[in-house]
Amino acid sequence: MSTNTPTPPAAPLQRDASLPLAHQLAQRYAERIRQRLLLPGARLPSVRECARHHGVSPHTVVAAYDQLQAEGLLEARRQRGFFVRETRARPPAPALAGGPVPRQVPLDATTLIRGMFGTDTTRAPGSGVLPADWLDIGLLQSALRRAQAGSPDLHVAYGEPAGDARLRLALTRRLADLGIQAAPEQLLTTAGATQALDLITRGLLQPGDAVLVDDPGWAVEFARLANSGMRLLPVPRHPDGGPDLTVMQQLAEAHHPRAYVTVSVLHNPTGSSLSAAQAHTILKLADQHDLLIVEDDTYAFLAPEHTVRLSALDGLKRTIYVSGFSKFLSPAWRVGYLAASPERTQRLIDLKLLSNLTSNALPERAVAHVLDQGQLRRHAERVQQRLDAARSRSVALAERAGARFVSPPRGLFGWIDVGVDTERLAQPLLDAGWLTAPGVLFSATRQPGSLMRINFATAQTAAFWRDLQRCIEALRGG
Incomplete structure (x- = not known):
């Protein structure tokens, strides 16, 4: 994975810019939808939650969401909120853990693949590869x-x-x-x-x-x-x-x-x-x-x-x-x-x-x-030793942040429960410059939940876990 193009924190909305705040906010979400960092069927933050996160009025958020609807990128669902518009029918959850998933499963894997290119692994705790160094x-x-x-x-x-x-x-x-x-x-x-x-x-x-x-x-x-x-x-x-x-x-x-x-x-x-x-x-x-x-x-x-x-x-x-x-x-x-x-x-x-x-x-x-x-073989031994140390550090940081390991920590990946919807959590973390891997990306039926994957080698940064705690508290407060 290249480390030449870091993933910086999202710039705050510019109040003194010629572009209205609502338009700036709409552009931000539109770009994420086009890059598939927000997947078809994903729910956007509530109006109140989005206004609090970006420091704007609810009226500004409503105007931004209206603009995204006009562009065909969002749809409003009564009593449920705003969702990224589906380009294909979303597959229903199978009955009895069991009916076949229809063939038109959205190719949401592009989100993970895009995360493999041009991203600084030090800002990608959900990465799927070893750091370049x-x-x-x-x-x-x-x-x-x-x-x-x-x-x-x-x-x-x-x-x-x-x-x-x-x-x-x-x-x-x-x-x-x-x-x-x-x-x-x-x-x-x-x-x-x-x-x-x-x-x-x-x-x-x-x-x-x-x-x-x-x-x-x-x-x-x-x-x-x-x-x-x-x-x-x-x-x-x-x-x-x-x-x-x-x-x-x-x-x-x-x-x-x-x-x-x-x-x-x-x-x-x-x-x-x-x-x-x-x-x-x-x-x-x-x-x-x-x-x-x-x-x-x-x-x-x-x-x-x-x-x-x-x-x-x-x-x-x-x-x-x-x-x-x-x-x-x-x-x-x-x-x-x-x-x-x-x-x-x-x-x-x-x-x-x-x-x-x-x-x-x-x-x-x-x-x-x-x-x-x-x-x-010798390279493998060196990587395993380094990974053992990284795993110990990442596990300690995760548990200190209140995350629970669903499976015993082994290998490169940890499967953790953070107690809030990780698809919603991914957006404020992306604003803070962190590329994560919410559990919905690993579900054959696109079921949301509170699970997420971390890469032990790239999740050793204490700043990520502090931002994770802060974003979780903000979601729970909303």
């Missing part, structure tokens, strides 16, 4: 030089369709350390884990298929599946780390889903991991209902050794394992991979050929170098 630039530069010196042909020839052969061989050893046995021909490299997930969806699923997903879960995956025509079946994720297996069984019996997409280790956003008993039950259920399990292990290098993987227990029969290096080495490298049965891998190689021929061989060869030389 935690990455080892020297390691990256050295690996690229070695890759270039040893293989000048990488600059002038197409790479192998399945991915760099040296990297795939190194990955077999990496997977063996995780208990996953896979031959090089079972591996396919991709442009990050995101492309791997996209190839699986397009190559092995069909529009209209029902797919089980964790709720809360990764908003980008919800949006990607919905945009591909899948029907989402949200499975509640327990604080102890696993999905609600009773609900999963009910959904499988009622809707005959084709797949289950999950983050089994250091789940995003809760930080929890599956137990061995939960993993065994999930695999039995998959066998019973002919489910394909897509296991996204994006944060594998931050997990403790010997953490249970579904793919290790299953032997890649019903599972496809997905991981990558972009979040851990460099977002610019976009190196990911998947491991599957030989038949599925070949099918996905063919689709990769049709999509973009090959992936970038140079960074793949560089990753092979850092794997083979043990540099990646």
